[in-house]
Amino acid sequence: MCAATLKAQTWNCGAEGDGSNNLTDINIPATVTSLGLNTFQSLSSLTRFYNHAVNPQPVGNVVFDRTDISKVTLYVPRGSAAAYKAHDVWSKFIVVEMPE
Numbered sequence: 001m002c003a004a005t006l007k008a009q010t011w012n013c014g015a016e017g018d019g020s021n022n023l024t025d026i027n028i029p030a031t032v033t034s035l036g037l038n039t040f041q042s043l044s045s046l047t048r049f050y051n052h053a054v055n056p057q058p059v060g061n062v063v064f065d066r067t068d069i070s071k072v073t074l075y076v077p078r079g080s081a082a083a084y085k086a087h088d089v090w091s092k093f094i095v096v097e098m099p100e
Contacts (some may be wrong), residue, residue, distance in 0.1 A: 023043050023046055024046060025046075025047070025048045025049075027052075028050065028051045028052060030052040030053045030077075036063070037060070037062050041062075041067060044067070046067055047072060048073050051074060053080075054077050056076075056084050059090070064092075070092055070093070070094075071094075073096055074094065074096065076096070
């Protein structure tokens with residue numbers, strides 16, 4: 001199992017992720033404001049994505065290019081699942097609220 005946690009500071013995650021096929025978990029702090037093109041591309045082992053932002057970040061379809069996000073569980077803050085399910089891209093995940 002391989003996991004990645006982005007640092008808890010405000011930043012913009014740039015383009016062209018590394019396509020690490022062993023990455024199973026991603027943890028995004030609430031301070032991340034946007035994700036660049038192909039940031040999480042070709043992640044065939046990804047199973048859990050934790051997004052701590054109450055409001056979904058703006059992302060386009062190519063952020064998760066060649067990653068089957070329909071099989072990935074997206075954990076979001078309590079009370080924010082509806083916003084993620086209404087989003088064009090985030091709604092393609094299996095959206096689950098994190099326990100308190």
